[in-house]
Amino acid sequence: MTQQIKALSVHLFTATGAVFAMLAMLAAVDAKWDLMFLWLVVAFIVDGIDGPLARKYDVKTNSPQYDGMILDLIIDYLTYIFIPAFALFESGMLPDWTGWVCILIITYTSALYMVDTRMKTKDNSFSGFPATWNMLVLVIFATEPNFWIILFLVVACAITMFTPLKFIHPVRTERWRWISLPVALVWTATAGMAAWVNFHPGPLVTTILAGTSIYLLIAGILQQLIPQKS
8 A cells, every 4th residue: 555545544534523523413413412422532533543644644745635634623623612512502501691602602712713823832732722622511411510610611711722821632742641641541431431321420430531631631731830851
């Protein structure tokens, strides 16, 4: 198999995320939240794999007819932002005006963030909350907090998108990757388990899901506070 075919195969693999997004949206329209999130977890796995493959096979050089970055951004907006925002709005957890506030804040601010040229930091982390609403909304479904807490989390994360606070990429951020990557894998597994049992995972899975979420949320900020030894 030539490098060109391998590079093209990476684009084709990335594009499957659009299919999983459609399957997730169809499930969301029918309020099948467990099935919706299972498809989003599958899309999340694809998104975690295609980046390393794209760099390995140098898709920009070997398959330049397709722009993998634009393709990735389109799918990310659907799976990370649009569909989770719709699910949060339709879930019934946000009464009256709070649902409208959250869905408008998420979709509007995330659209700006996705095209922000300052999104990435020098160490391949993210500057500001990386619009991973799929992860936050999944945890909300699993833990079912008070709607005021949900509203606070949405507003706080949206504001944080436009600050210099750092958020790690579990695969690409080298510092602490020895723990960040396993934590991300555990998060993915427990997220899938929570969705599989229709968000009644029991205290152990819920605790692990919450704990790994907190680590992924604050690890980058801790790295800013703790100087790296030279």
